[in-house]
Amino acid sequence: MSCASATLAVWASAWLAGAAAPDDALDALAPWSDAHDVLAADDGAAALTELPGPGAAPTSVTLLLAAARRSAARGQARLVLAAPGDVRGLPGPGGFSREATAAGEGVLFPEAGFGIVPSAIADGVVRWTVHAVPDPGPAPEYVPLNEAERELRGQVREAASALTDLGVARHRPGVREEIAASLRQRPRALWPAGMPPQALRVLQQADEVDAILSAAAGDEPGGALSASAAVARSDALRPIATAVRVARRAAVAEAVRVLVSVPRA
Template sequence: MPCPSATMVVWASAWLHGATAADDVLDALQIWGESQEVRAADDELAARLDLPGPQDTPAGPALLLAALRKSGATDGELALPAPGDVRGLGTASPFSKQALRRGEAVILPEAGLGLVPETVAEGILRWTVFPVGELPPAEHLPIGEAEHGMSSAMREAASTLIDLDIAKRRPGVRDEIASTVADRPKPPWPEDVPQRPLRILQRASEVEAILWVATDDAPGGALSASATRARTEALRPLFDSVRAARRASIAEMVRVLAESASKH
């Protein structure tokens, strides 16, 4: 689903390149929580970036932007780790463990920083800033390849649903999928982002909604253990393609915004 880390990557990158105002970044983040907090994961990093430490009262998000500027950060990258797929996170570390637990993170490779969001109370989103060592280069997936992969995923998802007889076991399944997509947050994006990655992000949400419905058994319709395993194995590549498409779309937005800013 859309996530706070994707919003942070695009808007913070745009701001760091001078393509948008700090207030626009803060406003965009509010869709994920009316109140945003920030703190550093350890005292050494807190002292270096002038952020609250892990035992201190968290600060507001404006201080995070100041810390990113101070750190020398430029472009952000989106990480969407899942069990068995931790690409981009490097070796085990407090950052990689927290990112995997949350299923998302922001990586700022030039600054050696990672950000992980967590909802700590209703309406309150907290960003924890981690130091990260040398990470493997981000996997580059061309936007055209990502779009093709999503098209294939859509066809495979439909085929899998038919093979598993999901529609028959779930009356109203199409309405359920449409409702799942409609109920998700719709974060704003900077004006200069291209339409192609936005379109792919929308398709990613649609495919993911299909997948979640396909893995959610209706009352009285639970599959046997062996059938459940078979279904999981069949759908795993589709979940992977959704994450890959999201990463590629966000990376393309960042690239275009940086390129546009450099021309002004």
């Protein structure tokens, strides 16, 4: 689903550009968890950012944003959505790339030289771990939002037919109600004023497709599907999951571009 990293990438970029208040950026994270704290992954990241490192008491997202501003006053944040076999947008080998791939998400501050990865460390608590990223790597792949939206619309049809072709609807007759309930239960992301409507629409469509993917992947081998059928299902759904990641990255990148380009008084 639209993730905490997407929210932070958009709001942090808007704040660094003077398009959002810091309190609003912090409030936007509330739907994802009751509390958020920040800790550097190692002594090197702690020295770079002036944030507490291993063994110290964690600090707040407020000080994380301040660290980004100190290092790159007008920098922009980049959403990273990685998966095994799909490492587009990652800066190369290192702690950030490894942890972002494991988590499936992260935020890179290329100009500031660090990246952060969220993880749930307790009920109602998300920790953002800061990793030094001395080389952010090449510029990320540019995907026009119109292209990403067209691909995602096509994948909506693919995902819906996959439910039928893979027998999910047959084994779980209430699966469509399950999808609707899943969407209602997901955190409702908050976005800055001036968020481009097309980016919002693509993010919503990505959530819908992701809910279908979750339902389609719900049965495990040993349940209604055989192991071979489960493998076939995974193979069929993989390109749909890839399209969701591409669409979300494109939507967030477009939102950041628009928000930081508006002239400020």
